[in-house]
Amino acid sequence: MIARIAYAFREMWASFRRNLTLTAAAILTSAIALLLVGTTLLIQRAFENLLVQWKGDVAMIVFVRSDATPEQIALIDESIRSAPTIINVDKLQYLDKTQTYEEAKRIFAGDPVTLSLLTPENIPSEFKIVPLTQDPALVRSLSEQYRSLPGVEDVALAEDEFQVISTLSRFVRTVTLVMSLVLLVVAVGLIWNTIRTAMFARRREIEVMKLVGATNWFIRVPFMLEGLLQGLIGAIVSCGGLWVLNSAWTNGVAGFKPGTGISSLVVPSGYLSGVMVVILIIGALAGAIGSAIAASRFLDV
Amino acid sequence: MIRLENVTKRYGSETVAVRDASFDVAKGDFVFLVGPSGSGKSTILRLVNRQERPERGDVWVAGQNVNDLPDSRVPFLRRNMGNVFQDYKLLTGKTVFENIAFALEVIGKPRHVIARQVPIVLDLVGLAGKEDRFPNQLSGGEQQRVSIARAFVNRPLILLADEPTGNLDPATGEGIMSLLDEINQTGTTVVMATHDHRVVNAMRRRVIQLDRGVIVRDQERGVYE
Numbered sequence: 001m002i003a004r005i006a007y008a009f010r011e012m013w014a015s016f017r018r019n020l021t022l023t024a025a026a027i028l029t030s031a032i033a034l035l036l037v038g039t040t041l042l043i044q045r046a047f048e049n050l051l052v053q054w055k056g057d058v059a060m061i062v063f064v065r066s067d068a069t070p071e072q073i074a075l076i077d078e079s080i081r082s083a084p085t086i087i088n089v090d091k092l093q094y095l096d097k098t099q100t101y102e103e104a105k106r107i108f109a110g111d112p113v114t115l116s117l118l119t120p121e122n123i124p125s126e127f128k129i130v131p132l133t134q135d136p137a138l139v140r141s142l143s144e145q146y147r148s149l150p151g152v153e154d155v156a157l158a159e160d161e162f163q164v165i166s167t168l169s170r171f172v173r174t175v176t177l178v179m180s181l182v183l184l185v186v187a188v189g190l191i192w193n194t195i196r197t198a199m200f201a202r203r204r205e206i207e208v209m210k211l212v213g214a215t216n217w218f219i220r221v222p223f224m225l226e227g228l229l230q231g232l233i234g235a236i237v238s239c240g241g242l243w244v245l246n247s248a249w250t251n252g253v254a255g256f257k258p259g260t261g262i263s264s265l266v267v268p269s270g271y272l273s274g275v276m277v278v279i280l281i282i283g284a285l286a287g288a289i290g291s292a293i294a295a296s297r298f299l300d301v
Numbered sequence: 302m303i304r305l306e307n308v309t310k311r312y313g314s315e316t317v318a319v320r321d322a323s324f325d326v327a328k329g330d331f332v333f334l335v336g337p338s339g340s341g342k343s344t345i346l347r348l349v350n351r352q353e354r355p356e357r358g359d360v361w362v363a364g365q366n367v368n369d370l371p372d373s374r375v376p377f378l379r380r381n382m383g384n385v386f387q388d389y390k391l392l393t394g395k396t397v398f399e400n401i402a403f404a405l406e407v408i409g410k411p412r413h414v415i416a417r418q419v420p421i422v423l424d425l426v427g428l429a430g431k432e433d434r435f436p437n438q439l440s441g442g443e444q445q446r447v448s449i450a451r452a453f454v455n456r457p458l459i460l461l462a463d464e465p466t467g468n469l470d471p472a473t474g475e476g477i478m479s480l481l482d483e484i485n486q487t488g489t490t491v492v493m494a495t496h497d498h499r500v501v502n503a504m505r506r507r508v509i510q511l512d513r514g515v516i517v518r519d520q521e522r523g524v525y526e
Contacts (some may be wrong), residue, residue: 003410003412204392207390208392208403209403210379212403212407213407213455214408215373216372216376219407
């Protein structure tokens with residue numbers, strides 16, 4: 001058994017070095033593809049920070065002053081519920097101060113100055129409103145009405161803050177996702193081609209191996225390991241690139257004026273490590289899949 | 302050891318390689334398959350080691366119906382047989398020792414077994430001392446000896462030889478034949494395809510003659526004609 005494992009790794013390494021140019025191309029392509037996959041995931045997460053308060057078709061948020069009395073809050077709640085034809089009262093949501101503070105942590109993730117000014121005591125609580133109507137003018141007129149209620153600090157409309165960013169985020173996400181998928185397919189193809197070339201270069205050896213009774217798996221495994229290694233190295237390279245990109249971005253964003261929204265477009269470092277693990281897995285899988293296809297199709301040389 | 306029952310094999314829809322062939326080879330036999338090029342000799346060897354499957358009929362090796370064997374079992378069938386070819390099929394990038402060791406390595410034999418077995422078989426084929434040469438540093442006869450060593454190092458039940466003397470001069474061919482004879486003496490069944498009159502006539506072993514895929518003669522202690 002040990003002899004077999006040693007054999008597989010020795011053969012993998014020999015073949016890996018023999019086709020250095022093709023191998024480098026395959027690794028580089030998978031690195032770029034995976035870098036894009038990672039960037040897509042990070043961008044998506046960063047935009048989510050910004051959009052988190054508008055999730056679930058929320059079109060209007062009524063911010064309640066932190067010093068509002070329970071009677072004032074009840075009055076606001078009642079007035080919102082008094083328009084059941086315009087507002088979806090089932091989906092009406094009230095976030096108390098603690099919940100709002102949790103949300104703020106994400107929104108101001110890249111803006112520690114603003115965040116440090118907020119505490120669960122001084123933060124406003126909020127009503128999230130999902131409208132039934134499709135008419136934005138109707139929603140806007142309601143917002144004017146709510147603004148004049150006692151205890152209301154401000155009313156924010158999705159139309160004003162959210163829609164441009166949402167469209168932008170969707171566009172960026174689609175473009176990066178499509179590009180990374182295409183590149184991923186190209187990477188699998190290149191790995192497939194590298195393995196096919198490696199097998200073709202060794203067709204006489206494979207023929208002899210088959211004639212003396214080597215099992216197909218014995219012949220296949222070194223090639224599959226080679227593909228897996230290519231994908232994995234590509235993934236490691238792209239993790240490095242991703243880290244560099246993310247650090248540069250986070251540092252750059254920190255210089256923006258606080259409260260502009262751009263500064264919330266950062267991801268927590270825990271999420272970055274999660275993305276890196278995902279990328280390593282995708283890379284290894286892509287390599288193994290590409291080489292497995294090649295190794296089973298070209299075994300009959 | 303080997304039995305063919307009414308075996309027919311065609312390539313494409315036109316070319317009949319083997320037609321309704323039946324014969325039985327006992328353990329320890331030495332059999333020549335003779336006939337002109339294209340008469341089906343090589344096809345019969347390829348049917349025995351399951352490089353090909355018959356269209357009709359059954360091929361039995363060591364009591365096993367080769368046709369029924371799932372693909373995953375084929376390697377284990379082949380571990381019972383050695384193959385020798387006209388063009389040797391040696392790996393040019395490996396030394397004599399490595400070429401022979403390769404056959405044991407790829408069936409998962411441990412290193413100490415390889416280190417013990419390879420010198421023994423090198424000695425048997427008369428190449429002791431040449432283990433570090435590369436194939437292109439050897440004569441044709443020597444290369445064929447390496448290939449026989451590789452085929453025999455696993456002590457197979459059967460040795461299949463396809464025109465092993467085809468590329469060699471008569472004197473060298475004789476040397477190869479006496480080596481195959483020696484291997485046969487150890488109890489290994491030998492089936493050899495050839496159209497070399499001299500070796501067949503000199504050995505006086507069983508001869509199965511093929512003509513356009515049909516067995517036309519099966520004779521003990523035969524000659525080529």
